């Protein structure tokens with residue numbers, strides 16, 4: 201077991217991870233993955249099958265390191281969350297960035313996982329092929345679980361080719377909802393579309409050079425706008441990271457949401473708004489109280505099934 | 515306990531006399547799904563019309579410890595909807611309403627009994643479509659699609675059912691109702707929706723579903739290429755994918771299935787072809803045109819001897835005709851056939867196809883291949899004659915083909931599900947510990963084990979005590995020597 205400067209125990213194999221979790225579990229000690237134990241030592245790319253557009257990696261690997269390795273073969277994992285999370289954090293937070301618009305969240309690109317449960321059980325689910333419906337999809341279940349279900353030790357992903365070309369269009373507008381509606385109503389296929397509220401809509405096109413140019417030209421004819429660069433996406437991610445609050449809404453209610461929020465980074469196709477201020481917008485998707493209670497009970501039952509002693513803490 | 519007169523009366527007064535079936539003659543309709551080799555007669559079929567009525571039925575079953583199974587159109591191919599003898603079937607066919615079309619959000623809210631194709635039909639006039647398109651889409655239901663995480667020819671680019679379900683109402687096996695997700699994506703917390711989709715009706719009954727609908731693409735181009743061999747066609751598939759092109763569909767048919775198709779619907783595919791490849795591209799015109807030219811070039815480079823291109827609906831339909839009729843066409847050249855559903859990494863396609871050919875010779879049975887080449891999802895059709903006592907041999911051959919898929923690092927099933935058919939094969943892909951964790955999850959949803967028991971996870975009662983030969987899970991073999 202390696203200890204880094206911070207003296208945090210860092211596991212570097214499945215066995216070590218199992219031993220650390222099991223010990224805490226036996227001793228009745230709570231454990232926060234990423235804090236009391238890290239997977240920094242589990243940082244290998246185990247397999248990258250370029251021809252299959254898939255890879256299998258250990259969970260302590262940073263996204264930037266993975267993408268650097270994949271870029272050698274002209275490929276990428278199409279996720280661009282703020283910061284540079286480890287693969288384990290990426291999954292357990294199910295965090296995405298502007299590319300969410302076209303490529304989805306981690307839960308949409310993960311193909312399989314190997315987990316270490318609190319009692320030291322090592323179990324795999326899913327697989328490494330892009331299509332597979334055998335067994336329960338625990339690789340999706342752990343997405344968003346914030347380290348409370350199990351330690352994610354390995355994961356396989358679906359990859360995409362790096363685009364030959366990409367361009368960004370920034371539309372300055374005081375009616376962002378209208379701009380978005382026009383773009384959604386068109387047949388353009390942007391890779392990212394964010395509203396940097398108030399005032400701007402950013403759109404990114406990727407593909408072959410001629411196709412990207414054609415899309416930008418069509419988009420400009422529809423909503424005007426000027427050429428932008430990476431800076432606006434960096435701003436979007438930064439504001440997302442600094443946000444204090446996430447509001448979810450039906451994408452068709454974008455106008456209402458923008459009217460209610462003084463500022464936000466909004467990903468309209470996902471129906472998500474990230475705001476720095478802590479105002480309390482009424483959720484457009486209220487749950488009936490009995491359903492919310494039943495959901496809470498179900499989640500508790502699943503947590504107890506995976507971790508009966510409640511060893512894993514957030 | 516069990517289904518007695520008061521149980522039946524209770525349901526009849528809640529659902530209406532005619533929505534609770536107990537006549538053996540009428541029950542027979544429900545004794546199997548598309549996997550007709552497995553049959554069992556349920557004791558009762560309930561046809562609820564609302565979420566509350568589903569709850570009522572489930573609560574009654576829970577109270578009397580009656581096992582139950584949800585059923586859509588019964589087109590499943592793995593025995594997922596096969597009832598338990600003496601149990602109850604909950605048919606969702608009456609719940610076939612489209613509840614809300616929200617074009618501004620790109621969402622549609624439907625009841626589970628709505629047929630897949632009816633979703634697209636409901637929004638087509640507005641220029642939208644629902645992407646997952648199983649071949650059974652005229653009849654199979656959204657509830658069944660959600661349970662099986664169904665795919666279709668166009669899932670290569672657009673994704674599977676799980677990528678298109680944004681919300682669901684689920685009646686849990688004890689009768690409570692939960693709402694998962696909604697119109698927005700990525701709700702906080704563990705991805706319950708992601709695990710419910712594809713859970714084959716074992717975690718509860720879905721009574722309402724919110725789906726993503728997409729804008730109809732600006733341009734669609736379909737290409738058909740004739741090759742001498744499946745090897746050459748397979749190499750072209752790899753060639754296309756490695757250039758970074760992402761077609762919406764890449765389908766392949768081999769000599770035997772082309773022959774069968776010619777005899778039934780006569781699509782007029784290139785004469786003498788050992789394999790045909792159907793490649794469809796969709797998206798913005800500039801990209802599609804460029805990619806189509808590239809696909810043509812690659813096909814020729816890998817030895818295509820004939821190329822056809824379709825740019826309009828009529829021409830497209832003609833190119834797809836043979837592919838769409840492939841399964842049914844098998845009836846022209848064989849009395850019986852079994853459809854296998856396995857997955858291999860795309861790069862292993864040629865190797866596995868050769869292995870299937872060897873196996874076919876070894877077992878003395880013909881195997882046709884028609885499959886989703888783009889994502890490595892094989893559908894070998896094992897042809898046999900039950901009248902000649904070939905059934906058992908066909909089953910063994912189908913098993914051996916699966917083994918070859920797993921050997922290549924693939925999966926037991928790409929879209930038809932585990933169900934009853936492959937539950938006992940699960941130990942070949944997953945370890946006992948993997949399966950034990952699956953069971954932990956299932957028990958958390960269904961502590962009494964009443965919701966579609968005997969499916970997905972093998973049980974000693976079903977499979978005997980000895981699990982099949984286990985191989986390290988694909989994910990584990992990669993960095994191996996670490997299994998505890």
Ligand SMILES: Cc1cc2nc3c(=O)[nH]c(=O)nc-3n(C[C@H](O)[C@H](O)[C@H](O)COP(=O)(O)OP(=O)(O)OC[C@H]3O[C@@H](n4cnc5c(N)ncnc54)[C@H](O)[C@@H]3O)c2cc1C
Pocket residue numbers: 547548583584585586587588589590591593594595606626647648649650653654655656657658659660661662663664665666667714715716718719720721841929930966
């Ligand atoms: C000719 C043919 C072609 C096919 N092509 C394809 C294809 O291209 N791609 C593909 O993926 N599949 C295909 N299939 C398989 C099948 O059509 C799909 O699995 C389909 O999703 C099943 O839908 P169904 O309504 O018939 O479900 P059923 O067969 O009735 O049930 C399937 C499973 O879903 C469960 N279920 C049904 N409704 C609900 C509900 N409301 N809540 C919870 N669980 C429920 C059942 O319990 C069962 O386990 C094909 C089948 C046939 C016969």
